[in-house]
Amino acid sequence: MDNESIQIIRQSSRNILKSDRQSLRDAQTDCGRNIINDRITNEAILDIVNKLKTKSSVAEPELHILKNIIIDDQKNIELVLGVHGALKGLVRELTGTDVKKQIAAAGCFCNLALSDSKGCSAVAKLAGPYLILGLDSPTTEIAVLSCWTLGNLMGSGPRICATLMDGGAIHKLITKFPDQRISEAALCAMLHCAYQMKNTLSKEYLGKILHALSTLEINMASSHLLFVLSCHQDFKMDSPVLHKLLRATSSFIDSHNNQCAGVNQCCELLYVIRTLANSDEFNCEVLRYFEVEIGAERLVRTLCGGNRVISESLLWLLGNLYNTCGDSDIFNELNSVIINI
Numbered sequence: 323m324d325n326e327s328i329q330i331i332r333q334s335s336r337n338i339l340k341s342d343r344q345s346l347r348d349a350q351t352d353c354g355r356n357i358i359n360d361r362i363t364n365e366a367i368l369d370i371v372n373k374l375k376t377k378s379s380v381a382e383p384e385l386h387i388l389k390n391i392i393i394d395d396q397k398n399i400e401l402v403l404g405v406h407g408a409l410k411g412l413v414r415e416l417t418g419t420d421v422k423k424q425i426a427a428a429g430c431f432c433n434l435a436l437s438d439s440k441g442c443s444a445v446a447k448l449a450g451p452y453l454i455l456g457l458d459s460p461t462t463e464i465a466v467l468s469c470w471t472l473g474n475l476m477g478s479g480p481r482i483c484a485t486l487m488d489g490g491a492i493h494k495l496i497t498k499f500p501d502q503r504i505s506e507a508a509l510c511a512m513l514h515c516a517y518q519m520k521n522t523l524s525k526e527y528l529g530k531i532l533h534a535l536s537t538l539e540i541n542m543a544s545s546h547l548l549f550v551l552s553c554h555q556d557f558k559m560d561s562p563v564l565h566k567l568l569r570a571t572s573s574f575i576d577s578h579n580n581q582c583a584g585v586n587q588c589c590e591l592l593y594v595i596r597t598l599a600n601s602d603e604f605n606c607e608v609l610r611y612f613e614v615e616i617g618a619e620r621l622v623r624t625l626c627g628g629n630r631v632i633s634e635s636l637l638w639l640l641g642n643l644y645n646t647c648g649d650s651d652i653f654n655e656l657n658s659v660i661i662n663i
Contacts, residue, residue: 362391364401371402374411385415385426392433399437402430409434409448416452421461428456428467435474442478446485450475454486457494462503469495469504473511480518487515492527496534509543516550525556536563540570545593552600559601568611570594575616578632579623591624592632599639605646612643618655 370388373380392398402408415427431453434445449471456468472491476483486492492515498508512531516523532551538544548567551557559567574591582589598608612621621640625633644653 362387367391367398367401368405371405371408371411374415375405375407377411377414380411380415380423382420382422382426385423385430389426389429389433392430393436396437399434399441402434403437403441403444409444413449413452416449416456421464425461425463425467428453428464428471432467432471432474435471435478437478439479439482442475442482443485445471446475446482450486450491451489454489454491454494457498457504457508465501466504466507469498469507469511473507473514476511476518477514480520480522483515483518487527491515492531496530499534499538505538506543509547513543513547513550516547516554520553521555523554528554528556532557532559532563536560536566540566540590540594542590542593545570545590545597549593549597549600552597557600559597559604564601564604564607567594567598568608568615571598571611572615575620575624578629579620579627582627582629582632588631592635595632595635595639599635599642602642602646605643608639609643609647609650609652613650613652618652618659622656622659 367388370380370384372378373384388402392402412427412430415423416431418424418427431445431449435442437445453468453471453475456464457472459465459468472486472495476486476491492512495508495512495515498504501508516531528551531547535544535548535551540548548563552559570590571594574589574594578589578591582591598604601608621636625636627633640656643650
């Protein structure tokens with residue numbers, strides 16, 4: 323049997339194993355859903371919601387059913403939000419003493435926060451203060467779900483962001499950036515807030531967020547947030563953050579060229595490049611770093627790697643650098659390398 327046939331058999335076996343593992347994972351996930359296989363009727367949903375409304379005892383499995391059915395259909399979200407007193411009932415379960423019920427209630431709020439702006443406004447006004455307090459919960463699941471819920475709510479519009487900010491959401495989220503349990507969720511929530519608020523985000527909050535980011539490593543979540551903040555009219559990056567970004571650029575260029583070339587996917591390099599492109603005051607320093615630490619060949623490889631989004635962003639940055647320091651030798655080197663390709 324030739325090598326090609328052996329490779330085909332091996333690849334086929336790997337695909338079968340992957341499929342089997344995925345089936346097992348899906349089965350295990352379904353087992354943990356705590357929801358029966360039969361379709362839940364509107365009457366069954368209303369029965370649970372009315373229990374919340376009337377302060378009747380709601381069992382943990384019922385809260386899990388409600389959590390899962392909410393995300394199944396937008397109409398189910400409207401059904402829950404349309405019952406006066408249902409949200410107060412969920413707040414009661416969220417702030418109760420039964421941890422399992424608290425987790426299930428937090429999951430309900432997380433899915434309700436996928437509603438439209440009107441629905442999210444109702445959730446934010448009633449549950450927002452308790453979700454902010456939930457960030458300090460010693461129970462990881464509650465802290466994480468509270469964080470994702472705040473992020474979902476902030477993604478629904480600037481008015482809701484302002485409501486949550488008035489309740490101290492930004493200050494609390496910033497303190498959670500270093501918390502490994504919920505760091506990703508906190509950065510994501512802040513990303514939604516920064517994107518929605520745009521230039522209406524105050525200089526005070528902008529400075530606090532940037533200071534908190536300066537203590538973190540540059541990864542997908544932190545670089546994405548940093549890029550959105552760099553679009554703010556009052557954005558000013560200090561030298562320590564710049565040097566951290568430049569070191570990250572060198573590392574991300576190599577990982578992108580080795581792993582992402584030819585694939586139009588987003589990676590950390592995209593947001594680092596775009597943030598540098600928005601930092602005109604450091605153009606000469608960025609160019610010197612490119613000359614000494616990165617070099618023309620690595621830049622050209624990235625430009626010609628087949629990822630259009632990355633290539634266009636890098637050209638945008640290089641264009642800004644050229645407009646400021648066009649006499650740099652690296653542009654001649656880039657031209658020479660491109661000609662010889």
